Amino acid sequence: MTLTDALLAPYLGGASAARPLLTYYDDASGERIELSGTTTANWAAKAANLLRDECDVELGTPLAVLLPAHWQTATVLLAAWWCGAEVVTEPQAADWVLCDSGRVDLALAAAPAGGVVALSLDAFGRGIPGLPAGVVDFAPEVRLHGDEFVREPMPDTAPALAGGTVAEVLADARARAAERGLHAGDRVLSTLEWGTLDGVADGLLAVLAAGASLVQCRNVDAAALDRRAAAEKVTVRLC
Numbered sequence: 001m002t003l004t005d006a007l008l009a010p011y012l013g014g015a016s017a018a019r020p021l022l023t024y025y026d027d028a029s030g031e032r033i034e035l036s037g038t039t040t041a042n043w044a045a046k047a048a049n050l051l052r053d054e055c056d057v058e059l060g061t062p063l064a065v066l067l068p069a070h071w072q073t074a075t076v077l078l079a080a081w082w083c084g085a086e087v088v089t090e091p092q093a094a095d096w097v098l099c100d101s102g103r104v105d106l107a108l109a110a111a112p113a114g115g116v117v118a119l120s121l122d123a124f125g126r127g128i129p130g131l132p133a134g135v136v137d138f139a140p141e142v143r144l145h146g147d148e149f150v151r152e153p154m155p156d157t158a159p160a161l162a163g164g165t166v167a168e169v170l171a172d173a174r175a176r177a178a179e180r181g182l183h184a185g186d187r188v189l190s191t192l193e194w195g196t197l198d199g200v201a202d203g204l205l206a207v208l209a210a211g212a213s214l215v216q217c218r219n220v221d222a223a224a225l226d227r228r229a230a231a232e233k234v235t236v237r238l239c
Helices: 003-011 014-018 037-055 071-083 101-109 138-142 166-179 197-210 222-231
Strands: 020-026 031-036 062-066 086-088 096-100 115-119 159-161 187-190 213-218 236-238
Touching: 003 014, 003 037, 003 071, 003 166, 003 197, 014 037, 020 037, 020 071, 031 037, 037 071, 037 115, 037 138, 062 071, 062 101, 071 086, 071 197, 071 213, 096 101, 101 115, 115 138, 159 166, 159 197, 166 197, 187 197, 187 222, 197 213, 197 236, 213 222
Parallel strands: 020 213, 062 086, 062 096, 086 159, 096 115, 187 213, 187 236
Antiparallel strands: 020 031
């Protein structure tokens, strides 16, 4: 079982598949995007097909993710783990770097052996104009791929995150969920960023490992948080 299979399984059976899994707010742009378990899995599958078919990402491929705490970041991380990739912290150690439009130059400077995939993170799926030759524009490309992913069997000793194996990362996520009092069915409002290992582990992996749903907020208007927590029926906050 891949890390993605283990994390998504509780969200894909019966009525759970239609319930909100990821709800994303950006107070700077006014965005609110909500993904069910099924929609999250479909987006992750599209991204996994892109990574495998266009970037040859496979078991053990090192991949760096220079992206903010965003719903698309969640889906590409799940996609990477579905392919069996190891997400690493340094772009210089990666075969492929996934980045936002503001970090394309940084990603190219790392000279990854495979290349760079750039995400516009645009709510309407627009691409990034004027990208350097060879950089994969995620938004228009991912739409061309299927929303089911046929994954290869892999051991739980496969690397997943910064040297940690699938089994180790999953165990750590479950332990963090327990430490923070996260339970299945919780609605978790988080303002944590995912630029560090702890940020990803606490702000994303622990939530999914608990079977909770995530309300991720960026560029936060602090005055709006209490109203948002009430509207989204939040039970736990991670800030």
